[in-house]
Amino acid sequence: MNLLTLQDRSVVSYVESETQGHLDRELGSVIPLVRAHHQLQNVSLSQTDSVDVFHRHRKGTP
Secondary structure (H helix, E strand, O other): EEEEEEOOOOOEEEEEEOEEEEEEEOOHHHHHHHHHHHHHHHHHHOHHHHHHHHHHHHHOOO
């Protein structure tokens, strides 16, 4: 999923599957994706913390 903000400040989404890509400009479809993206950002680790987790797991420590 890609969210694109255009020069006029409108937001479009581009979602790709194995067989096709879909560009959507309809707010009713795009806004839920923007919300989901923001929710994921809020609960995600920082890039540094993510790298630390990968290093710890690779070394076998929790």
